[in-house]
Amino acid sequence: MKLEALGYNNEIKNSLDIGLEGLEIGRVITEHKERYLVQSEKGEFEAEITGNLRYTAAGRADFPAVGDWVALMVFDTHSAIIHKVLPRFSVLSRKAVGVTADIQIIATNIDFAFIVLSVDEDFSLNRMERYLTLCHSSCIQPIIILNKMDLVAEDRLSELMGQLKNRFEEIPVLGISASTTQGLKRVREIIEVGKTYCLLGSSGVGKSTLVNALSQKRLMETKKVSDYSKKGRHTTTHRELVVLENGGILIDNPGMREVGLPDVSNGLDKTFEDILDLAAHCKFKDCTHTVETGCAVTQAVESGDIDKSAYENYLKLKREQVHFDSTIAEKRKKDKDFGKMIKHFKYIKKSNK
Numbered sequence: 001m002k003l004e005a006l007g008y009n010n011e012i013k014n015s016l017d018i019g020l021e022g023l024e025i026g027r028v029i030t031e032h033k034e035r036y037l038v039q040s041e042k043g044e045f046e047a048e049i050t051g052n053l054r055y056t057a058a059g060r061a062d063f064p065a066v067g068d069w070v071a072l073m074v075f076d077t078h079s080a081i082i083h084k085v086l087p088r089f090s091v092l093s094r095k096a097v098g099v100t101a102d103i104q105i106i107a108t109n110i111d112f113a114f115i116v117l118s119v120d121e122d123f124s125l126n127r128m129e130r131y132l133t134l135c136h137s138s139c140i141q142p143i144i145i146l147n148k149m150d151l152v153a154e155d156r157l158s159e160l161m162g163q164l165k166n167r168f169e170e171i172p173v174l175g176i177s178a179s180t181t182q183g184l185k186r187v188r189e190i191i192e193v194g195k196t197y198c199l200l201g202s203s204g205v206g207k208s209t210l211v212n213a214l215s216q217k218r219l220m221e222t223k224k225v226s227d228y229s230k231k232g233r234h235t236t237t238h239r240e241l242v243v244l245e246n247g248g249i250l251i252d253n254p255g256m257r258e259v260g261l262p263d264v265s266n267g268l269d270k271t272f273e274d275i276l277d278l279a280a281h282c283k284f285k286d287c288t289h290t291v292e293t294g295c296a297v298t299q300a301v302e303s304g305d306i307d308k309s310a311y312e313n314y315l316k317l318k319r320e321q322v323h324f325d326s327t328i329a330e331k332r333k334k335d336k337d338f339g340k341m342i343k344h345f346k347y348i349k350k351s352n353k
């Protein structure tokens, strides 16, 4: 398979630095417990990372992830060692499970996300806003998919489509039914050759059904990679990155199903551009847009220029962001204090000698 079919382009090519001569370039299609399945022009390799990469990694985020372009040293027809992760143009991540504020990477180098919502109970503009924020902060372009259109009458459908188009003016909105395949032609048409896609959306909206419809099932079938495992390990992993029939590339993995609110510092601003534009006219520079006099934002909400629920959702996301930022600050402080403590111990040890 040509690298271009996996999304390779000049931008990635230009990011290759010297010192990688003699190494093979490939894309990570599956990761499982620090073992990676990498596809290159020479075929598929089961790979691990070099010790150097492991020890110089500042955190989990420096390890390869699905979607990454990597430089690898090939050993034989099946195995290789990853020497370097090439620069990422987009990163989809979430807070790692647990109390620490570590970031866990779900997938990288994604061009577009289909954000799926359905016409039933799941329909929520506020939730959509969260996913858009996630996309903007991850450098991924969003496309909205309203699924299960077979469940509602035509007028209800156009009302819901209207709500989406009004609130998110610049984002494409497609109505489909993944189970009857209505509207899927349009989805296939907008998928571009060599571009990488993923699906986001809450549980039950029909992401798997859509993936299966797009990839005509057989591509997503669980394929054993155990054949490659010479040490007798039996790993049954399936490919999380697949090339679709029409040339698009689709990443779908379990982590996608669990994305929460990410590091939204930049994404929030983009999603709520209207609010941020107004904020420049607030009387106070550090206006929180809640109780201040001369606040241009609350005035716009009162006059109806800004949608009240969009405004409330903005405040809510803002609070969560502040909380998340402070968790990171605490973690950094802890790490620092721990460093100081170690130094202190070393000092005591020395002076006792």
Ligand SMILES: Nc1nc2c(ncn2[C@@H]2O[C@H](COP(=O)(O)OP(=O)(O)OP(=O)(O)O)[C@@H](O)[C@H]2O)c(=O)[nH]1
Pocket (backbone or CB within 6 Å): 147, 148, 149, 150, 151, 176, 177, 178, 179, 180, 201, 202, 203, 204, 205, 206, 207, 208, 209, 210, 257
């Ligand atoms: N009526 C109708 N039902 C659908 C449609 N698409 C999916 N469903 C049904 O909705 C249910 C959930 O679909 P899934 O594809 O499993 O949803 P999902 O988003 O992958 O859910 P998770 O795996 O939990 O994230 C299934 O029972 C599907 O058959 C549709 O277009 N119309």
Ligand SMILES: [Zn+2]
Pocket (backbone or CB within 6 Å): 279, 282, 283, 287, 288, 289, 290, 292, 294, 295, 296, 297, 298
């Ligand atoms: Zn204000």
